[in-house]
Amino acid sequence: MTDPQPLLSLRGVSTHYGAIQVLRDIDLEIHAGEVVCLLGGNASGKTTMLKTILGYVVPTRGEVLLDGRRITGLPTQRLVGLGVSMVPENRRLFKRMTVRENLEMGCYLRNDSEEVAKDFERVFALFPRVRQRFGQRAGTLSGGEQQMVAMARALMARPKVLLMDEPSMGLAPVLVEQNFEIIREINEQGTTVFVVEQNATMALSIADRGYVLQTGRIVLSGTAESLLSDQRMRTAYLGEL
Known part of the structure; x- marks a missing residue:
């Protein structure tokens, strides 16, 4: 209900x-x-x-x-x-930044570092490829991988x-x-x-x-x-x- x-x-x-x-x-x-x-x-x-x-x-x-x-x-x-968090059309990642830096942009308003660490583990469980590409520049990823990063970035804000x-x-x-x-x-x-x-x-x-x-x-x-x-x-x- x-x-x-x-x-x-x-x-x-x-x-x-x-x-x-x-x-x-x-x-x-x-x-x-x-x-x-x-x-x-x-x-x-x-x-x-x-x-x-x-x-x-x-x-x-x-x-x-x-x-x-x-x-x-x-x-x-x-x-x-x-x-409120958004996954935009065409992903719109910061392509010269690493996957890690893109995800950090998703949680830049947060100051609960222990919970942020838990959310990194959550998105890694949802998107194992994101963990594998963590240090790679976002612009070098495939379209599917970029979509995963865009979704992970939005989730790092822990949206309602x-x-x-x-x-x-x-x-x-x-x-x-x-x-x-x-x-x-x-x-x-x-x-x-x-x-x-x-x-x-x-x-x-x-x-x-x-x-x-x-x-x-x-x-x-x-x-x-x-x-x-x-x-x-x-x-x-x-x-x-």
Whole structure:
């Protein structure tokens, strides 16, 4: 049973870039312990929603709340301290820095060194390859290895909610499956996950619930099971609703 108060929520959020409206009256809830996915095609507004949550973009209407607290427009550094961490699209590692240095950037706001050491061991258990590449420059890793490091870096902040932007992008199908299995395991270890993804089948295979975004509006929402079996989901996802 989920907590009645959402861990993360958007209420009536509309976002503009100048005169162009990108998000329209978004209501979305993520409860502690869930995996929730946001599905949609290119230019549907998915990335703008993440930017709005992270404070890169301030909504023109509505509010973003974390644990019932209004966080709309707070600087990203403050949000990381409050428990929001992100794995960005295309990984965006510091490529000239080592894997170790990238992971240390993930925990730079923390001063609990004993717990940080435990989290290094946690990410090594999730990603054995990260331990093997610990002293190597991040830019020399394969795409799959870079994705592991990006996820490990985000987890080093010990987030309450982990945001993931297109985790399947640029990966071979076998790596996509492995990636989503790791996301499921991260959730089972206690981290709430919000996945923004175009690969609807993979995202819904690990999610509890999902939302479908089309031209800035949520056009469908429900349990992962109900969305997978709903013909309207495919229609909306293909932009025909």
